[in-house]
Every structure is written in C-alpha cells, then in structure tokens.
Amino acid sequence: MSKYMIWSRPTEAPVAEREVPAEKTAADKEAAITNDGAKTPGDDSYDSDAISVNAQAGVQNVEAFAKVWTKRDLILAYVTIWCIFFVDAMQQGMSTQLTPYVTSSFQSHSLTAATSIFSSLIGGLFKLPLAKILDIWGRPQGFVAMMISLTIGLIMMAGCNSVETYAAGQVFYWMGYNGITYSISIFIADTSALKNRALMFAFASSPYIITVWIGGPLATAFLNGPGFRWGFGAFAIITPIICSPLMALFYFNYKKARRQGLIPDRNSGRTWSESIKYYIIEFDVAGLFLITAGLAFFLLPFSLYSYQAQGWRAPIIIAFFVVGGLLLIGFVLFEKYVAPKTFMPYELLMDRTVLWACILSGVLFISFYIWDSYFSSFLQVVNNLNVTQTSYVMNIYSIGSCFWSLLVGVAVRWSGRFKWLAVYFGVPVTILGVGLMAHFRQPDVNVGYIIMCQIFIAVAGGTLVICEQMAAMAATTHQYIAVVLAVEGMFANVGGAIGSTVAGAIWNGVFPQRLAEYLPAESQGDLVSIYGSLPTQLSYPVGSPTRIAIQHAYGEAQKIMIIASTVLQAISLVAVIMWRDIKVKDFKQVKGLVV
Template sequence: MLGFLRSKYHEAREILEEIRRTHPADVPAPRDDGYEPIPDGPDLSSPEHTSHGVAEIEALASVWSTRTLYTGYALVFIIFFVNSLQQQTTSSLSPYVYSEFTDHSLIAMTNVLTSIIGGVSKLPIAKLIDILGRPEGFAAMVALCTLGLVLMAACRNVETYVAAQIIYWVGYNGMDYVLHVFMSDTTELVNRAFVYGIASFPYVITTFIGPAAAQFLYERDGLYTGFGIFAVLTPLVTAPLLLLLWSTRKKAQSAGVIKPKPQNRTRMETIIHYVVEFDPIGMLLITAGFVLILLPLTLATSGTNMWSTSLLDRWLAPDIIAMIVLGVLSVVGFLFWERSGAPVCFIPYSRLRDPTLLGAFLLACAMFMSFYCWDLYFSSYLQVVFNTSIRDTGYIYNIYSIGSCIISIPVGILIRNINRFKTPALTALPLFILGTALMIPFRSPTSHITAVIACEILKAVAGGTLVICQEIAGLATGNHETIAVSFALVGLGSKIGSAVGAAISGAIWTSTVPVYIEKYLPDEKKYLAAELYGSIARVLEFAPGTEEREATVRAYGVAQKRMLIVGLAVLPAAVFGVAMWRDIRLRGVRQVRGTVL
C-alpha cells in the first residue's frame, strides 16, 4: 500500500511540474506612454501553452470562414432576443407569484440570494469554460436555465419558487456570461464595445413585447404558463449555436489544429490534472469568502424576528459577525494562496493588482448597488402610486434597459473612433449622479409621472455608457488567457453591488412600509396593514383615492425616498473607480487570433 501511494505521489508531482512549465508567467499589460500603438502593436493573444478552452476557441477561429463567424453572431443575436423576452416577461409576473403566496416582501431577499449565487458562480464558470471549452460551459448553463424555468412552471409554494429562481438565474447569467466571453474571443479590443452594443439591441425590442405578454398571461390565468413556454424555447434556440461550434471543432480536429488530448494518462493522472487546473482551494476560498460576506445581508434584513429586534441588534448578532469575519479571512486567504501556493493560479496575481481592472470592479459594484437600492420595488411603486397597468409599468420600468441598450451602440462607435474608453466614462458619470439626485424630490405621490420618466431617461443614457466602458476597462489590460476570469470579476462586482443594494432595499422596505401604512390608515382600518403590506394585488383592489390606497401610496413614497438617498450616497465610490483607470489606447492591441471581427 505504501509503495502504491508513493508511486502516485511521484506521478502527481511530475504532473504539477509539467503544468508549471507549460503555464507561462503573466503577460504584462500594454504600455500607454502617450503614443499610438503601431498596427501590429502589443500581442496579448495566448501563448503556445495555454488552457484548453482558450486554445480551442483560437483553433476554431483559425479554421472557420467569415461567413461562419457571421452565422455564429446571428445565432448569438437570436439567443439574446429570446433570453431578453424571457426575462422581461417573467420579471413582470414575479411580483404576482410572490403575492399569490402572500409574501410580496420576499422579492428583495430572493434577489439578494440570486445576485450572490449568480455572481459568485461566474468564477467557477470561467474556470470551467477555460478547462473544458466554451461549448460545454454554454450547454451546462442552458440546462440550468431550462431546469429553473421548469421548476417555476410547476411550483405551487414559495420555497420551490425561490429555489427555482436561484437555479434559473445561475443558468441565465451563465448563458449571458459565456456568450459575452465568446464575443470577446472573436473580436479585436478596439471593436469590442461596438459588438457588445449590437448584442444588447434585442433588449430594446423585447422591452415592448415582454410586459404586454405578461399582461396577456396574467389576465388569462396563465401566470405559470409563461415559464413553461420559455422552458421549451430556451433549448430550441440555443441548439443551433452549439451545433455550429461542435461542427467547427470537428473541422479543426480534422485539420490537425486542435491538439489531441494525451492518451497515455491513467485515470488517476487525469483526475489529478483537472483538479490542479481547476484550483479547488482557490475556488473554495474565493466563493466561500464572498458568500459568507454577502449572505448576512439577507439574514440581517429578513427573518421571523424582524419586528422584535432592531436593525442594529440583528447586525450585531453573533452568527452574522462570525460569517462576515470568516468571509473576510477567506478572501485574504485566497490572495495569499494565489500569490504563493497555487500550482495553477485561478486568477493571475498581476490581474488582482491591476488598477484598471480593480477600478472597473469598483465602478460595477457602486453603480449596481446604487441602482438596486431602489429598483426592486419600483414597478410596485408605479402600479400603486400612479395606477399604471402591468404593460405600462413594464414600459416605464424598462426605460433604463431600452435607453442603455440604444446608447451602447453609438458609445461603441465613439470608443472605436477616439481609441479610448475612459473619456466617455468621465463624461457619463456626472449625468448618472445627477439623475439619481433628481429622483429624490420626484418620489412623491404629488409628482407627475413625466418627471419620473425624464429621470429614468437621463440615468439610462449615462448608465449605458458606463457599463460599456467598465467592460472594456476590465479586459483592456489582460491577455486572451485572462479574458474569461477578468469578465467574471467585473460581473462579480456588479452582482455584489446588486446583492448589497437589494439587501438595503429590503431592509428599508420592511422597516418602513408596514409601519407607515399602519400610521396613515384610520384607526378603524389599521387591521388591514398586514394585508396591504404583504400583497400588491390586495392594494390594487382599492380604487385610487380611497383611504386604504392613499395610506399605501404615502408609505411607498417614504420608502422610495429613503432608498434613493442611500443610492446617491454610494456613488462617490464610482467616481474613485473610474479615476483608477489607465487611459489606454486600444487600437493595435492584439488579444485574439484567427478570423475575428
């Protein structure tokens, strides 16, 4: 037995040494010394020995034709269209699902959980698609998204629905993430912002279709039917892209471009190889760290003792403090592990120290935190305060999505022409702050809905510009090998911001709305406070102007103002994030190889 273990130990050491030799040191970031790079400037494409997923996509790009590439992008566009329609429809129906279970306030807690898990899951997905390949990772995300939709269509209790939402959002965010990595794999850096803008255009179309579809389903008792329809559509529309990638892979294998996997490894050697490549210690430390830091946000702002203890007491609870401390220690441990202990780094240490990537992470975190401080209950606010229909609520609610997607195309063209991404961000940031500040006085029941819409438009133009710029900033200083993980880090920043913002929103909502509904109700009707707080459908049963409706309207207004004040207070961090960026010139920086855009 000892001899067997000794032999396996030596085999493992040989594999580790081979991996160390074949994984080169980090490629330094492109210099920006004030001069325009020459057309064949810094080559940051992958070196000869790199991860399987990156090598494979470069091999595919070397054998496919321009026509095949355009076909692939057309299929990506169709997938984005169906995914956007799916998200617009189901998100419009979600408040009514929660209300059916008499737990409308659960929206914030569910959003925190989906943001935490959806954001952290991008890190293992990044490693998965680098080790196994882009098609395999995308297929796995399609399966999860479909499973979540099936569970939502079949659920009959709130616990199942929350679990289905978590599975669905991991799959949905994963699909979106892998498709963006695919676009990054197949575009030059200077053209990438424009391609991202084109890919977001389907959201403009579906913003008008989704809410109308949700209204149609709700009025015909088809609340769960919509989930079932998209459970069928999702695998159908994604299959052609997977078939295209797999067929191109066979072509590359026939041409000898893709190196065959070693056949002389034993099963144990293969397991050791993939375990080392995946870096499970680093993965465990970083995922556990962020989950343990963010999960207390949900526990401290929800639970059965919500009314018996103050918010400060809940934050000072021993279990909350313990989780936060363990989370911070896990993140610190991850940094030490990546710096000195990992045989194959999960995230190259040079990327963790890069100010442009860190600034993009900080901007994403601050922007989404500010946005989700008030956005989760905005659709409910519109219906209760302004008496809008589901369809019209969806249109107003999605002004931000429409505007940010429309503006992303000219912003992409602008970035390509001026060869920079920092200047547009510095222009858009003051507008984003101004739009948030103007929302505060207009969150009053006496305000006109036109003022609310105007603020949404201003924030959409600024927000769409900032999102495109932060994505390019996150990728600009790395090489092809780090594209997936860099994109995941920026995405993690947005999900952390979403989770924190949703937790703040939930805390303000649960501590404000029920108290003020009861305060504004006449004494003989105070018994209705719990019903009005727990179900938006119950609120809408009362006509505008009635005592019950007006009490709820005033309570919603107080809560939204408080949410927006907090949302404005976090935006200075966004200014600091953009200030950290290097003003890199994009043209001539080569990150990818083969037939690309």
C-alpha cells in the same frame, strides 16, 4: 451587417499583442500596455496568426476555431447570438413583472428583494469557476452547462409551491442566465478586434430595444390566462431550442479544427479520483463555498429581520450575522494561507484600471438595485399604472441604454478611447438622473418626470457599462479576458445582492412603520395583509384614504432609497478618474478571422 464591422484575417498587425505575464507587477503591465518593450511583428518571437502555445486548452481551442471558420460561420454565429439574447431578454423582462405576483401569491410581497439576494450572489460568484471551465474545457462546454442550469431554474419556478422553492429556482435560473450571457460575451471578445468590441457588445444587447415592448404584455397575458407558472414553463422549452444552432456551430467547427490537426488530443493521465481532486483545487470549490455562504448569511438578515418578533435581537438574525461573519473571515484566511489555487486572481486586480473598473461595476449595481427593487410595485400602487404600462416605464433603462451603447461603440471605435466618455458624460448624467428621482418619485407627481429621470439614467448607464468592460479588457491580454470579465461580473452581481439587501432593509424598516402611521382606523386591522401583498394594495380604489396612506408610505421609503443610491455615485466618479487612458486602436489582442 453594420458598416462598422470590418472582417479581416490579419497576417500583419501594426502593433503586436501584449503578453503580460501574471507574475509581473502592475507597473510592468502598464508599461507593456503602453507599448514599452512590446514585441513587434518583425521580432522572431512574434507570430500574429499562430495559436498561443502557452494558453489554456479552452483559449487554444477558440483560436483554432478562428482559423477554420468562414465569414459565413461567423456571421451566422452573431445572428444566432442576437436571437439568443432576444429570447433571454424577453423572458427576463417578463420574469421581472411576474416576481411581485409570485411572492404575493404566498403572502410575501415584502420578500421581493430578498428572493434575488442569494441568486445574485451565486450568479456572480459562479462566473470565476465558469471562467476556468471556459479556459480549461472550452467555450462550448460552458455554454451548454449554463443552458441546462437556466432550464432547470425555469422548471423549478414554474412548479414552485413556496417562496423558498421559487428563490431556489432563481438561483439556477440566474446562474444559467448570467452564465449564458457571460459565455457569449467571451465569444464576442474572442472574435472581435478590441477597437470594435464595444460596438459588438452593444450589438449583442440590442434585442432589449425590441423586447422592452414585449415583456409587459407577455406577463399580462400569462397572468390573465394560464398563470405565471406557464410563463416560466414555456421558456423552459423555448430556450434550449433557440440555443441549439449555436451549439451545432461550435460542434461543427470543433470537428473541422480537429480534422485539420489544430486541436490535438489531450490526455491528462489522471485517474477519476485524481481528476476530481484536481478540479476541486483548480476551481477552488472550498473558497467558493465559503464566500457564497458567508455573504448569503450576512446579507439575508437585512431582508428577514422584520419577520421576527424580536426584530434585530432575534436569535436567528444574530446567528446569521455571526455565522456569515465567521465564514467570510474563514474565506480570507483560507485564501491567504491554505488554498493551492486562489478563488480571486489577485495579481490581475493589482492593475488599477482593472480594479477600478470592477469597483465601478459593483457600485453601479448597488445603486441600481437600491432604487429599482420596489420600482415596479411603486408604479402600480402610486402612479396607478397597469402591468403593461409599468413594464414600459421599467424598461426605459433597457431600451435607452442598449440603443445608446451602439452610439458609444461607434464613439470608441472613432476616437480609439473610452475614458473620456465615462468621466465627462456617464457619471455626471447618472448622478443627475438618480438624484432627481428623490424629488419626482413621490405621490401626486406626474409620471412624466419619472420617465425623464429614467432616460437620463439609461443613456448614462449605456455609456458606463460599455466603458467599464472596455477598461477591464483593454488592460490585459486575450489569455486573461475570461477571468477579468468574470471578476467584473462578480463585482456586478455581488453589488446587485448588496443593493437588494439595502433596498430590503430600508423597505422593511420604513414602509410598515409609515403604513401603520398613515392608515385610517378602519384599515389598521389589515396592516399585515396590505404590507405583504401587492394585489391587496391595488385592491383599494385610487383616491380612497387607505390607498392614499399606502402611496405616502411608498413615497417615504422610496426617498430614503434614492438618497442612498445617489450618495454612492461619488465612488463611481473616483473609479473612472483612476483608469488609465488606454488607446484601444493601438494594439491587437485576438487572432484569426475576427470582426
């Protein structure tokens, strides 16, 4: 294991865990976090190793796990986590390369961005109910449920016979994929000291450094061999197998904690009907439905309007906007006046560090998906790269950000702070990298300049993602870790959906018009098929008038996307400036045997 991983079963802590009740104001929470009035190990009310009696059952269970597992168990858990991330990252990298070919097989290449909108929304918004599952029922239960969802999604994508079925499969897949990574992130937060947590998050994401080189060749092998369906089907078998050891480890330590009396029998006394009603309220099912459906109805028209003869004036497009707007208004009114349990933990968002960390997360994903949605197709059509080469360029962000995040984790552990990394390095380098792409992502520009921009964005992204998660977690206590990471993840996924929407709107508004303008007369009759299919675009020889016309249409659409993406980064700078400069070495947040 890394020399920076320090194993300890603390009996005394230099500074106590900060318990910040939800009903306190943001000023009270800030005072608690900055040591004002904090309990100390000498206080009678403080026990650094006792299970939190006021915490929810899932939090109590994981603290009981931490009291009974051995160093060997914890090492085995982290090794298994690394393997799960490796397989999921390999599959996800392959899936990204296969998606344009899946949509093109149904003559719907322009819907590449649209297929991810609803799945991004569900994947992000579901994290808040999942946070409650993890806190109320337990970490293992949530992990298993998400593994089942991911497997169902892979099966649906493998058997899809339309873009609609593929998009539905993506909903289950991304809900499961995001849920697994989120559940594991919570486990890492449960089992690591705050000063080491950035390094542990970086360790968990380090498989991307390897899988970068596998996703493209794997996608190529399936496309040239059994087809994209087997690409998804194979991982529907592999994923449950690779997740099994961690589930067994959870089960073994759960039984061990039960035998030692650390996990008591819990009987709610409710009937089945009462339990159903209780969980419908507890998970705010109505609120979840309203915001998910509202955002989906409101965002989808931006990608679908070009398929309507009347464009924006088409009745179905207008209906989508009206229904979506009404559902979003209904969500706000329901949450304010009706909901017994609110969907969003607004009291946590009162803390400015948590709020602006979430805003940064959303902005980064909006910006990323605006310039990334059609990047794979651009590299193949404009730069004439094959699928494998495209995957290498596409994954520079993954390999660079994951490698760099290890260095960021070391820097946070060494300095005990994270804000300075975001303010003086993360945001400025992101603006530089994204802004330069407006000039370099054009026809007749050497792909090396694009690679340079990707490296800038990668090291900056590796800094900002770690720092934003540290900001959200450092501003609260262990009991609320699952919730704040869920809110941060929700902002990220909704941001991804908005980014895909903006990308789709720009693409559908610019690309077909420029294509019609630039295509030579002999290719005008093929406009629809060229617009709708990546293989058709690639079928024209490099240097031919039609291929040059397609490349110039790509360049103009990409330039507008990148300018929009760059302008958004101004919000990122405001966000990181608004954080409190919390010193993570100053307080203890978790109990038991931790890293």
